[in-house]
Amino acid sequence: MGIFRIDPLMLKLIITVLLASFLPARGHFVDVFEWLTTAAIALLFFMHGAKLSREKIIAGGGHWRLHLWVMFSTFVLFPALGVLFVWWHPLQLSQEIYTGFMYLSILPATVQSSIALTSLAGGNVAAAVCSASASSLLGVFISPLLVSLLMNVHGDVPGGSLEQIGKIMLQLLVPFVVGHLSRRWIASWVERNRGLIGKTDQASILLVVYSAFSEAVVNGIWHRVGVMTLVWIVVGSLGLLFVVLAINLTAARLFGFNRADEITILFCGSKKSLANGVPMANILFPSAAVGIIVLPLMIFHQVQLMVCSMLAQRYRKAAEKQLVQQKETDSQAMAGPQK
Incomplete structure (x- = not known):
């Protein structure tokens, strides 16, 4: 059952978490990795901007x-459910984990997986490109504002000020815009090296x-997060x-x-972006809190891929079955008059 295979990125994330657990950066290495992380985030969003084709956006x-509903689902419905989930507290989870669920609910949609699954299921790919790309771009503005609006209300974020939004703009939006404006010179190189860019991401x-x-x-994350906590995060991710x-x-x-269009709405309106969420959390939250806050996002990422892959394959099989039935009906209709 290929649909139950772990996403390669998720496997790499697990290895990275294990490496950080046994060999965490300490001392002067913390400053080095902080500088590298800032540079990597800027490069990541520069590449996102460079990959964004205006022609594809215009086409869809x-x-x-459709786009209005996808934006509503991503930035209104999901956050509303996140607020309800945090208020309800149905699972035995710490406040920090609930903060992580609240945070993932305000993030933009993924781009690559939303488009890939829409294509696999036979959906409107042009519209998926437009919706997913617009969600990713708007998320740079909207997600920090939602963090300030919703998460400060619950007392989860100590900052959440205009200073943080300014950092988001400087580290994420500026490289994104510069990358997109550079397409006129680097578009052909980007198309030829999409594999390399994916590895950079x-x-x-x-x-x-x-x-x-x-x-x-x-700061002792594994003293606060046990096996049952991970199980409850999976349960919460599935429910949401x-x-x-x-x-x-x-x-x-x-x-x-x-x-x-139904397929496009289903897959573009239900995803949350790990690629946007992890760098943004690194800017929005205190360093000591980032690891535990992004944990629900990392698990939700794998859950959404597995569940939506199953759905995409069901849509595809249903379409293939319908096509076969249509061919049989057409054959019978053509054979009838001949008799």
Whole structure:
């Protein structure tokens, strides 16, 4: 069952967390890794901007009803569920873990996996490119504001000020814009080296995770997070994901979207970006808290890939079955008059 294989990035994240657990950065290495992390985040978002094609966005930009619902799901529905989840406290988790769930709920959607799964399921790929890219870009503005608005209300973030939003703009938005504006000179190189850029993305995320967990290990994260906590995080991730998927599916059918658009809404409106979330957490939260706060996001990342891969394959098989039935019906219709 290929759908149950661990995502390669998740495997690398596990190895990175183990490395940070046994060999955390200490002393002067902390400053070195802090500088490397800042540079890696800037490079990561520069590459995101360089990969963003205006032509693809324009091609899928006409489906405004679809895009509005995806943005609503990502930045209104998900955060509302996050607030409800934190208020309800249904699981035996610490306040820091609940902060992590609240944080993942305000993040933008993934880009690569949303588009890949939409394509696999037979959805509207052009619209998925537009929605996922717009979500990623808007998230640079909206997610820090939601952190300040929602998480400060619960007393979870000691800062959350305009200074933090300024850091987000400087470290994430400026490299993103510079990368996108550089496309006229580097677009062909970007297209030829997408594999290399993907590795750069992963290396940047792993570096941030190593730095965050090194700090968390020094501050005793594994004395606060046990096996049952990890199990409860998986349960919480599954519950949150299933509620969002059910609401998106119901809304897509209620509002009369066709099958291709339904698939796009389902996959673009239910994802949360690890690539955006980890670097942003490194800027928004105190160093000692980042490791434990991104833990729910890391687990949710794997859960969303597994569940949505299963859904995508079901959509694909249903489409193939429908195509076979249509061919049989057409064959019978053509054979009828001949008799």
